[in-house]
Amino acid sequence: MHFSIPETEVRSNENGSTYVAYNIHVNGVLHCRVRYSQLLGLHEQIKKEYGNNVVPAFPPKKIFTLTPAEVDQRREQLEKYMQAVRQDPILGSSEMFNSFLRKAQQETQQIPTEEVQLEIYLSNGQKVKVNILTSDQTEDVLEAVASKLDLPDELVGYFSLFLVQEREDGGCTYVRKLQEFELPYVSITSLHSPDYRIVLRKSYWDTAYDSDVMDDRVGLNLLYAQTVSDIERGWILVNKEQHRQLKSLQEKGSKKEFIRLAQTLKYYGYIKFDPCITDFPEKGCHVIVGAGNNELNFHVKLPNDQMKEGSFKVTRMRCWRVTSSQVPVANGTANPSSSSKCDVKLELAFEYLMSKDRLQWVTITSPQAIMMSICLQSMVDELMVKKSGGSIKKMQKKRLNGTFQRSDSQQTVKSPPLLDSPDPSREQVVKLSTKLSSVSLRGLSSSNSASDISGNEFHGNYAFEGIGDDDL
Missing domain, CATH: 3.10.20.90 (Phosphatidylinositol 3-kinase Catalytic Subunit; Chain A, domain 1)
Structure with a gap:
């Protein structure tokens, strides 16, 4: 889950006094507004329940009223705190943390229990x-x-x-x-x-x-x-x-x-996403992405209007991240002010084993980037549970886990690396590097059978030999 606090609001109490509200976004959407004191209360509960050694650092109280710069600094610190709690396998899945978020969501929307x-x-x-x-x-x-x-x-x-x-x-x-x-x-x-x-x-x-x-x-x-x-x-x-x-x-x-x-049909069980943009095999390519069969499938439209198709197997992704950034909305002025409205730009980037000893980042720019990431994580969870002999019921209860970090003005979510094959009878991907090759992007044919796809592959830097599922 992608937790962030991209903004604050100055709000008024019933008695007319003002306070700073921190807007917690989950997956790029406002989930709730909370005060510093509410998050401090959650922190104290977590400390009491799990001990000081488990909880992450919490921004300290201030005696005097915070300046705008201090408010923004606290916002960043609270954001890191929420991310750290969520990514912790114990704290992030605890009823204490989840019930706090549910209660805060209900209070924010002012919907009574009925x-x-x-x-x-x-x-x-x-x-x-x-x-x-x-x-x-x-x-x-x-x-x-x-x-x-x-x-x-x-x-x-x-x-x-x-x-x-x-x-x-x-x-x-x-x-x-x-x-x-x-x-x-x-x-x-x-x-x-x-x-x-x-x-x-x-x-x-x-x-x-x-x-x-x-x-x-x-x-x-x-x-x-x-x-x-x-x-x-x-x-x-x-x-x-x-x-x-x-x-x-x-x-x-x-x-x-x-x-x-x-x-037996192509793309059975896939979730298809809205048309978006990718930098593979060239920057600015329009693409339709589908998630299923432990892969991300690409239908890419090249600058010359040629259509290509290919798939990226999750077992060859070393890691991935979701990045969000604020993009100012054009307001007709030459120099948009800092108070101009902004859109959120979401990107999913994954590091892929293209060929022996060669990893490459592939980026997808899409409002559904987080949903794509959730699909990838659930595929990994399912593969790992299957590898360990577990059941689907255990897999469904397993919480999505990620590593969150902030870099400059961007928000990043990293998945845990998947460096081994999902099949316990097979060797690790690292040991199979001599067999692994690139994602094979091929021309679309009129056939609906995955095994019948034919046509010319990309040439130049992207001309690699494709492999079948049996090679993994």
Whole structure:
């Protein structure tokens, strides 16, 4: 999770006195406003519960009123504090920390605790209305939806709630996965827009888990609805013959056979992101990124309008980071003032093993950079749990973890390095360096089969030999 405090506000109490509020953003979006005293109270609780040796440094109290420069310095210190707490495997996943964030979110939006009805959407657009409290956390809402659908308890961990924005063109943008420290009703209400909805979707990547889900009637229906939806929106590629076969299975009501056929299609189980910009293979290239099958897939439009496709395997990413920076919005003046409005520019950059002994950074500039990072981290979590022989339920409970650091005016999130193969029977990636080559960017063909992609690869600095999954 990307925690930051990019700004402060001077606000007034009921008695007219003023105070400084620190705006905590999570994944680039305002989560809550808190006072220094509230964060100090949290710090004291953490110290009491976990001891002085565990908690990070907290900015000290000041006797006199802070100057603007001191307020900004405290903002940076509090930001580092929140990042350090969140990245700690014990503190960051503690109920103390998460309940603080939930309470602060509710207080910020001034939504009282009361019974409400919340609409949760399925992939096919069907709505499920659940009766909850405004103060119910994500896990509570997910369980309420599962109960309403009669989804067995053992399958709840296979699904998650996602915040999705409906676009004017009929498509949708996956904004983020709802986290344990937020209140879904408050999150969706605070957006004040009918374009946003909460959607139930499977939260795993390995298609082998589909069998567990399909063994249950409700699970089968949910997976079937998602698969049909992904095909209809073009996330899964289907040729005419495959479309005919799928339609025949639909008419027969053969949902399991429908899903099994879909599993053989290109991009099954992927999440597609909105068009964005990348610096690979050249700066300024337009790209459509998809996440799935333990990779980021690129459809790149080169400056000469030629289309290329390729994939970056997560097992060959040494690390990645999400960087956010403030970009002034043009206001028609030659020298925009410091008070001008700013947009947040988000970038996902990952260091990739292109060939033997050669690592290269690849950057994606996209408002969905954090969602991409979350997808990468969940792939790593799933691979590592599978490697250790763990279950998907343990994997679902594992908190996303990252290393946060601040550099100049930019905010950075680094993932832990993944230096070994996900298969315990195979050697570490470092030892396989003689087999590893670049991401293979190839020309698009009319075929929908991954094994049938053909065409010319990039030449010059980017002409490397591609490898198949069997080589890893």
